[in-house]
Amino acid sequence: MRPIQDAFPLLQTPKKIFITTHHKPDGDAIGSMLGLYHYLVKKGHTVTGVSPSELPEFLMWMPGVENLLNFEAESKLAIKAMQESDVIFGVDFNDFSRTKHMTTQLAEATQPKILIDHHLLPSPVWDYGMSIPEKSSTCEMVYDFIKLANDTDLIDTTIAKCLYTGVLTDTGSFRFPVTTASVHEMVADLKRRGLDHSPIHENIYDSWSLRRMQFLGYVLLEKMEIFPKYNAGLIALSRKDMKLFDITTGDTEGLVNYPLSISHVRFATLITERNDEVKMSFRSKGDFDVSKFAREHFSGGGHFNASGGRSTLSFIDTVTRFKEILSDIHPR
Structure with missing residues (x-):
């Protein structure tokens, strides 16, 4: 992968x-x-943004969200836009499989591919890119990309709202260790x-529905387990739990962080049973590497203190397997 500056021409x-x-x-995705969409449009490009799912x-x-295509609902339009494009950008992921249903189309595309x-x-599938794990968020890196192009004067309030959203959510409202001085300097700008x-x-x-607030209460009272011996917490939600509150995309956002609010809990896990898979989210405080944990046990990865994974076992067997693994580790 060549430096992203080489793609400027x-x-x-x-x-x-x-x-x-x-x-x-x-939020960061x-x-x-x-x-990036609003910046490139201001530069005179014709841009199509596609979310792999709703x-x-x-x-x-968010400004411009109405212009995005949902691949799962509008696949023909999305594929046509990809095929007719001159350049492909990938943001906030580094392996085509992370797009799920778009994997094959991206792998077969011959256009230059740029990663932020x-x-x-990162997988060796990108022609140009910026890949910096130490950065707080991909939104911070899009800001850096605009700076590298000497185009900061093009940053208006529309672009600022988008970039701030990703930095805000990926830093946990500026409380996670990835909140560096450069993050605050970006926000100040x-x-x-x-x-x-x-x-x-x-x-x-502050815009939750009553249903989502009631769901949170149910989760914390009925579905959160704390394991003091292992400094760990677990929230496991079955398909039945999700259906009980008519859960939609985004309603489980942030749930994995709640066990970390408890004294001495250093490692938190969220297991959710979706229609066709069992998904896992991992968070930690201190020096416990959840990225390594996810790679070794649940076909995942991500960041040192925030990662994800998946399981091919059933929901019940996944929860059982997780507890077995937990007994062999001691997060500090």
């Missing part, structure tokens, strides 16, 4: 550009895609450019 004249991100996108409700306020991402171990951050916080954290 490709963008000097108007192009048809295709942007996508990972399946079940979060959509924020980086839309931030967007969570708490992100539907902060996850470990966005503020000077007119960003009003309060409405973004309100849209993300």
Whole structure:
């Protein structure tokens, strides 16, 4: 993969550009895609943004979200846009399989592919890119990309809202260790450019439905287990649990962090039974590497303190297997 600066000549004249991100996108995925989308449009390009799946409700306020295609619902339009594009951008993922149903189309595409991402171990499928795991978020890296192109004057409040969203959510409202000085310097710059951050916080954290709040109460009372001996916490949600509250995309966002609010819990896990798979999210405090844990046990990976995985076992067997593994480790 060549440095992303080597791709700048490709963008000097108007192009048809295709942007996508990972399946079940979060705030950083959509924020980086839309931030890049608005920037490239201002540069004169024709841009199509495609989410591999539906967007969570708490992100539907974002500027430009109405222009995004949902691959699962609009696959023909999305594939046509990809085939007609001159350049493909991937943001907030580094392996085509993370897009799920778009994997084959991306692998077969012959256009130059540009990566902007902060996850470990990028696949050797990108022509150009930025891959910096130490960065707080892909949104911070899109901001850096715009700086590298000497285009910070193009950052308006629309782009700022998108980039701030991803930084806010991926840093846990600026409390995680990835919140470096450069993060605060970026936010300060966005503020000077007119960003009003309060409405973004309100849209993300203070716009819950009553159903989702009741679901949270149920989860914490009935579905959270704490293992003091192992400094660990687990939330396991079956398909039946999800159906009970009519859970939609985004309603489980942030649940995995709640056990970490308990004193002495250093490792938290969320296991969810979806229609066709068992998904897992891992979070940690301190020096317990959940990325390594996910790679070794659950075909996953991600960041040192925040990772994901999946299981081919049944939901019940996955929970049992997780507890067996937990007895062999001691997160500190």
